[in-house]
Amino acid sequence: MSALPGERYILHVDADAFFASVEQVLRPDLQGLPVIVSGGDRGVVSAASYEARRFGVHSAMPTVQARKLCPRAVFLSPNFSAYKEFSTRMFAIMKGYSPQVEVTSVDEGYVDLTGTFRLHRAPPWEIAHRMLSEIRAGLGINVSGGIAGTKCFAKMTTGLAKPNGLLYLEPQHARIVLARLPVESIPGVGKKAEEILKRRGIMTVGDVADLSRRRLQRLLGKWGGALWELATGNDGRPVVSSHRDPQKSYSKEHTLEQDSKDLGHVWSVVAQLTEKVAARLRADGRGACTVTVKVRSADFSDMSRSMSLKFPTNLTRDLLDCAARLFRLTAGRRFGIRQVGVKLSGIDVPVLQTDLFEPRRHIAAARDRTVDQIRNRFGFHAVKILRGSGYGQPPGVG
Amino acid sequence: MIFEIAKESLLDGLTKAVPITEKKSALPILSHVLLNATDPELVLIATDLSVGLRMQYPCEIKEAGILAVPCRKLFEMVKELGTGTVHLSLGETGRLKIMSGKSVFELAAMDASDYPAWLSYEEVETAPLQSEKLVFMLDKTLFACSNDESRFNLNGVLFEQNEDRIKLVATDGHRLATIDEDLGMVIPSRKVVVAKKNLIELKRMLEGFKEEVRLGFEAKNLIVKTDRFMMTVRLTEGDYPDYRKVIPKPGARIVKTNHDQVIQTLRRAAVLTSERNKGITIDVRPGAMEITAVHPDLGIAQDVVDASYEGEAFSVIVNVNYLMDSLASINTEAVSFDFHDDGGPIVVNAEPAANYFNLVMPMRK
Numbered sequence: 150m151s152a153l154p155g156e157r158y159i160l161h162v163d164a165d166a167f168f169a170s171v172e173q174v175l176r177p178d179l180q181g182l183p184v185i186v187s188g189g190d191r192g193v194v195s196a197a198s199y200e201a202r203r204f205g206v207h208s209a210m211p212t213v214q215a216r217k218l219c220p221r222a223v224f225l226s227p228n229f230s231a232y233k234e235f236s237t238r239m240f241a242i243m244k245g246y247s248p249q250v251e252v253t254s255v256d257e258g259y260v261d262l263t264g265t266f267r268l269h270r271a272p273p274w275e276i277a278h279r280m281l282s283e284i285r286a287g288l289g290i291n292v293s294g295g296i297a298g299t300k301c302f303a304k305m306t307t308g309l310a311k312p313n314g315l316l317y318l319e320p321q322h323a324r325i326v327l328a329r330l331p332v333e334s335i336p337g338v339g340k341k342a343e344e345i346l347k348r349r350g351i352m353t354v355g356d357v358a359d360l361s362r363r364r365l366q367r368l369l370g371k372w373g374g375a376l377w378e379l380a381t382g383n384d385g386r387p388v389v390s391s392h393r394d395p396q397k398s399y400s401k402e403h404t405l406e407q408d409s410k411d412l413g414h415v416w417s418v419v420a421q422l423t424e425k426v427a428a429r430l431r432a433d434g435r436g437a438c439t440v441t442v443k444v445r446s447a448d449f450s451d452m453s454r455s456m457s458l459k460f461p462t463n464l465t466r467d468l469l470d471c472a473a474r475l476f477r478l479t480a481g482r483r484f485g486i487r488q489v490g491v492k493l494s495g496i497d498v499p500v501l502q503t504d505l506f507e508p509r510r511h512i513a514a515a516r517d518r519t520v521d522q523i524r525n526r527f528g529f530h531a532v533k534i535l536r537g538s539g540y541g542q543p544p545g546v547g
Numbered sequence: 548m549i550f551e552i553a554k555e556s557l558l559d560g561l562t563k564a565v566p567i568t569e570k571k572s573a574l575p576i577l578s579h580v581l582l583n584a585t586d587p588e589l590v591l592i593a594t595d596l597s598v599g600l601r602m603q604y605p606c607e608i609k610e611a612g613i614l615a616v617p618c619r620k621l622f623e624m625v626k627e628l629g630t631g632t633v634h635l636s637l638g639e640t641g642r643l644k645i646m647s648g649k650s651v652f653e654l655a656a657m658d659a660s661d662y663p664a665w666l667s668y669e670e671v672e673t674a675p676l677q678s679e680k681l682v683f684m685l686d687k688t689l690f691a692c693s694n695d696e697s698r699f700n701l702n703g704v705l706f707e708q709n710e711d712r713i714k715l716v717a718t719d720g721h722r723l724a725t726i727d728e729d730l731g732m733v734i735p736s737r738k739v740v741v742a743k744k745n746l747i748e749l750k751r752m753l754e755g756f757k758e759e760v761r762l763g764f765e766a767k768n769l770i771v772k773t774d775r776f777m778m779t780v781r782l783t784e785g786d787y788p789d790y791r792k793v794i795p796k797p798g799a800r801i802v803k804t805n806h807d808q809v810i811q812t813l814r815r816a817a818v819l820t821s822e823r824n825k826g827i828t829i830d831v832r833p834g835a836m837e838i839t840a841v842h843p844d845l846g847i848a849q850d851v852v853d854a855s856y857e858g859e860a861f862s863v864i865v866n867v868n869y870l871m872d873s874l875a876s877i878n879t880e881a882v883s884f885d886f887h888d889d890g891g892p893i894v895v896n897a898e899p900a901a902n903y904f905n906l907v908m909p910m911r912k
Contacts, residue, residue, distance in 0.1 A: 438823060459695065461823050474697065497823040498843065501911040502866065503890050504720045505793040511890065511911055 156320070158262040158273035159388060161295045161303035162243060162281070165312045167256035168196035170290040171235050172225055175526055183222035187212040191404050195227055199312055229401075229425070230432045231525050232256075239284055239292070246280050252391040259300055261388035274317040281315055297323050299384035304336050305354075324382055328355030335379055342369055342376070354380050396433065399426045400441075400492035408447040408485030415444075415486050416476055422491040423472040425529065427465045428521050436461030436499025440468055442475035445488035453490075454478045460500040465520075465534070466513050468493065548612020549636040550584040554628055554647065556604040557589075561622040563755065563776075564593035567600055567748060568618035580618035581662045582635070582643075584608050592665050593618060597781040598748045601665060604775070610636075613659040616643050624652050668779065671770050673763035674732055678753040681762075684715050685750050687726040687903045690872050692743040693719035703742040703783045705790070708734040716790045717743075718906075722869045723790060723892075724876060726903035735764055740783040749780055794906065795894065800861065800886040802831055803898055804854040809836070809882065810874045812852045816840040817867045819848040825866045826910050831886065832860040840867070861886065864910045865893065873905035 164170065168186040173179045183201035187194045194215050197206040204219035215222070236255045243250045246269070249261035260280070262273040269276050277294050284292050291313040295306025298320045305327050310316035318326055331353055333343045345368055351357055357365070357380040365373035378384050401422045409415055419442060430437055438461050443453035454475045458467065472491055480486065504510055523532050564580045572578070572595060581592040589606040592599070614637055624645060625633065634646040638653060645652040685704070693701035698720060705716040713734070714727040741749075749771065753760065756773055763770045769780040816827050819840040830837040833856055840848040863886060873895045874882060881898035892906040 470697065495823070497821070500824050500826060502721050503908045503911060505718060505723060505892065505906065505908055506720050506788050508890070514911075 156263075157298050158265075158296055159298065159300055159303045160260040160262050160273065160277045160280075161297075161300065161307045162239075162258055162260065162284075163293055163304075163307050163311070164239065164256035164284075165291040165293055166196050166198050166202070167235075167290070168227060168232055169198035169201070170196075171232055172228070173198065174235075174289040175228075175231060176528070179223055183219050184225065185212075185215055185219070185222045186225050186227050187215065188227065189404070190216075190406060197222075225528065228524070228529060230428045230521070233429065234432060234525070235288055235290065238288055239290075242283050242287060243280060245283075246276055249388045249390050251388045258391075259303065259388045262296070274315070277315055277317075285313075297382075299379075299382055300386050300388065301336060301379040301384040302327060302382055305330060305334055308334060320382065324355075324358065328353060328358060330354045332357055335376065337372075337379070338376070342372070345369065396435075397496060398492055398494035399429050399437065399496070400490060401426045402443070402488060402490035404488045405486065408487050410485045412480055415480060415489060416473070419472055419476050419489050419491060420469060421529075422489065423469050424465055424534065426491055426493050427463055427468045427517070428524065430463040430493055430496075431517060431521060434499075435496050436463045437468070437493035438462075438495030438497065439493070440471040440475060441492040441494065442472055442479050443488075443490040443492070444476075444479040444486055445490075446484035447487050448484050449487070450484075452479045457495065460502055461495065461497040462501075463499045463517070464501075464510070464513050465517050548582075548584050548614055549609040549634075550589060550606050551609070551632050551634050552589055552604060552606035554625060554630055554633050556606070557633055558622075558625050560589075560591040560602045560604055561618065561625055563602060563752065564591055564600060564618050565622050566751065567593045567595050567598055570595040570744075572596075576615060576657055576661050576663075578617060578619070579615040579657055579662070580621065581613065581615050581659060581665075583613045583659075584635075585611050585613075592662070594663055594665075596663065597742065598745050599665065599779040600752075601667070601777045602775060612637055614643055615657040615659050615662050616654050620654060621645070624654070666779070667777070668765045668768065668770055671763045671765045673761035673770060673772060676732060676760045676762040676771070677730060678756060678760045680728055680730055682750055682753050684713075684726050684728055684730075684903075685746055687876050688715045688717040688724045689743060689746060689750075690876065691717040691719060691722050691724035691905070694743075695719065700740070700783075700785045700787060703740040704746055705787045706734055706739050706741065708737045716787075718788075718790060721866070721908050722873060723793065723906040724873065724903070725790070725794075725905075728902055732762055738787070739764065739769065740785070740787050741769060741780055742783050745780045749778065752776075752778055793892065795885075795887050795891060797894075798885050798887050798891075800831070800856075800858055801883055802836060802854045802856040802886065803881055803883045804836065804852055806874065806877060806880055806882045809852050809854075810871060812838055812850045813867055813871050813874070815850055816848045817871065819846055820867055825868050826864045827867045827870075828862055828864050830860065830862040831856055833857055863893065864912065865907060866910060869907045870895070873907055876903070876905065877901075 169184040172184055184198040185194055185201050185206060186196045190212050192212055194208050194210045194212055196208055201219050201222050206215045206219050232255055240252055243260055247260045247262055247265050251259040262276055265276055273296055277296055281292050281294050293307050293311040293313055294315045295303045295310050296317040297303040297306050302323050306316050306318050332338055332346050335354060362374055362377040365377045403418055403422055439455055439457045441453055441455040445451050456471050456475060520532050568578045568580060577595055583590040586608050588603045591602045628647045636644045638644045642653040643656045688704050701719055707714045711729050712727045713730045716725045758773045761772050767782055771778045816838045819842045821842050828839045836852050836854045838850045877897045879897040883896045883898045885894035892908050895905040
C-alpha cells in the first residue's frame with residue numbers, strides 16, 4: 150500500500166508517567182511501587198507512576214494532597230539531568246525513523262510518518278510499532294503512541310492508547326471514535342473554554358464538530374475557528390522538525406518548606422541547587438560564564454546578583470564558589486527567606502584552564518563526573534559533598 | 548583665601564590629580580582636590596584613599612586659606628583658559644571664584660575639614676630611585692596581574708628583596724611574569740604587594756617626572772617623592788602565594804623561534820578563536836610549530852612557524868591571548884618556549900635569556 154495523495158500519517162509519542170518511569174528504571178527496587186516525583190511539600194506532583202495513579206494521584210496535584218491519598222508512596226525529588234538524558238535518547242531513536250520529528254516537551258513529540266512507507270517498506274503503524282518497541286527495550290520505560298491524520302487527532306488517540314499502547318485510527322473511524330470524548334480532551338481546551346461550551350450543552354468532541362465554524366467563533370472568538378478545525382479533523386498544522394537551539398541558560402529555583410532566617414540552612418539549599426544545575430550543564434557538555442543567585446524574601450521582594458567568570462566552566466567547585474559569594478551579597482537577615490534560585494548563563498564550550506596554584510583542577514573535573522554517574526543511578530542524595538573541603542562555605546555565613 | 552598662580556603650574560597639578568579623583572567612590576569629597584594656599588606655596592592634595600598625591604607650586608598668596616573643589620571641573624576650566632595668571636579667591640557664597648583675563652567662574656566647594664587627613668610620612672627614609680628601571684619592570688609584569696576580585700591576593704605585584712636586587716612577580720594563576728633588577732632600593736619588610744591599579748598610577752606619575760625621584764617604604768605605604776611632589780601608595784595586605792614552587796626547572800622540550808614571526812602567526816590564528824574560549828593548539832614537531840585555531844561556528848585557521856626543535860612531536864592547547872601578552876613583553880629577536888610535561892607550565896623566555904621571563908599554563912580538553 151502507499152499513502153493516498155493528501156493523506157497524512159502523524160504519530161504522537163508520549164512517555165507514560167515519564168519522570169516516575171525513569172526513576173523506576175534507575176532504581177529497580179521501585180518497580181511495582183507507587184512512585185511520586187514532586188518538588189517538596191509546598192510544591193506539586195510532577196509525575197506519578199501508574200501504581201500511584203490507582204490511588205487517585207495525578208500530576209499537578211499539590212504534594213500534600215498526594216500524601217493524603219497515597220501515604221505509602223515513594224516520594225522523590227526530581228532528577229532533571231537523568232530525565233533529560235532519557236529524553237535525548239528517546240528522541241534520538243525517533244529521529245532514526247523519520248527526519249520529521251517535533252519535540253514538544255521533554256517526554257512528548259510528533260513524528261510525520263507520511264513519507265516513510267517508501268523508506269522503510271512498511272506501513273506507518275508497523276514503523277510506529279518498531280519505534281515504540283525500540284524505545285521500550287532501549288530505555289526500559291513505557292511509551293504510548295497514537296497515529297491519525299492530524300496532530301490533534303494523533304494526540305487524542307495517544308490518550309486512548311495509554312498506558313503503553315499504540316493505536317491507529319483511520320480517518321473515517323477517527324471522527325467517530327474521538328467524537329465521544331469530552332470537549333476538554335481536545336488539546337488547548339482549558340477550564341474557561343470548557344465551561345463556556347458545557348454551559349451551552351456542548352459536551353463532546355462530536356458536539357463541537359457538529360457546530361458551524363461561525364458559531365464557535367462567536368462563542369470563543371478567534372480561537373473558536375481553530376478549535377473547529379481541531380475537532381473536525383481539519384487541523385493542517387505540519388510536524389515541524391525541531392532543531393533544538395542550544396540552551397541559553399540553566400536555572401533552578403526552590404521554595405523553602407518554611408520561610409527561614411537560618412542562612413546556613415538556606416545556603417545549603419543554594420549549594421544543592423548549584424550542584425544540580427552544574428550537573429545539567431555537564432550532561433550537555435557545556436560550560437557557563439555567569440552565575441546568578443536570586444533570593445526571594447518572605448515579603449516577596451526579590452534580590453539577585455550576578456558575577457562572571459573569565460572562562461566558561463562546569464566545575465561544581467568554581468560555580469559553588471561564585472554562588473557562595475553571591476549568596477553573601479543577596480541574603481539579608483531582615484526578613485526570612487522564602488525562595489532561592491540559581492541561574493547559569495553565558496553558555497559556551499567549557500574551558501579547563503590549568504592553574505599554577507591549583508594543580509588538581511582536572512581532578513575536580515573527574516570527581517564531578519563520578520558524582521554525576523552515582524547520582525544519575527542512585528539519586529541526588531546518594532553522594533553528599535562535604536562543605537569546607539574546598540567547596541566554598543559562603544564567608545560570613547554559618 | 549586669595550592667591551594668584553601661573554596657569555601652567557595649576558594645570559600641571561590638576562592634570563596629575565584628575566585620574567586619582569575619578570575613581571569610583573561612595574565619598575563625594577574624594578572627587579575633589581584640596582587647595583591649600585599657605586605662604587609661600589600652593590599645595591594640591593588628591594587621594595582615593597589608596598593613592599595619595601601632594602604637589603607644591605609657587606604662587607603669590609594674598610590671603611592664606613584652604614578649600615576642596617571638584618577636581619575634574621576645575622581642571623576643565625583651567626585647561627581652556629589663555630596663558631597667564633589665574634586669580635583664585637573664596638567668595639562670600641562659599642564658592643571658589645576663578646578669574647583669568649575676562650573669564651570669571653564660580654565653582655561650588657566643600658569644607659576642607661571634611662577632607663581625609665594627609666599623612667606626610669616625612670620621617671620615612673627614602674633613597675634615589677632609577678625610575679626608568681622601575682617603569683621597565685612594571686611593563687614586564689603588570690599585564691599578568693589578576694583582575695578577578697575573587698583572587699584578591701593576586702590583584703597586585705609582589706616586590707621582593709633578594710640581596711641587592713628587587714624581584715617583581717605578577718600572576719593571575721593562569722600565567723606569571725617576573726623580573727629582577729638591581730634598583731638600588733631596600734624594602735625593609737623584604738616583601739610587599741602593591742595593587743595593580745595603584746601601580747598604574749605610580750607608573751603614570753614616574754613617567755611624568757624629569758627630576759630625581761626618591762622612594763621609600765612606610766609600614767603601610769610605598770612613598771615616592773621629589774622636591775615638589777609626594778605620592779603615597781597603599782600596600783596590599785594579605786598573603787602572596789609561593790611563586791617559587793611553581794617555577795619549573797629547565798626541561799628537555801625547548802623550542803626556539805623568531806619573536807616577530809611567532810607573534811604574527813598567533814595574531815592570525817587568534818582571528819578564529821571564539822569569544823570565550825581563546826584556546827589554540829600548538830603542534831610542535833622537529834623544525835616547526837604548527838598552530839591551529841578552531842572556531843565552532845566560523846572555521847579553522849592553520850599556520851606554521853619555523854622553530855628549532857629536535858625531539859619527539861607533541862601538542863599543547865593554550866590561551867592565545869596569554870601567549871601573545873607574554874610575547875609582547877619580550878624585546879629580543881628570538882624567543883624560547885620551554886614546554887613541560889602534561890599540564891605543566893610553558894616557560895616563555897627571551898633568547899638569549901634576560902632578567903625576566905613568563906609562565907603560561909596550558910588548557911585541557
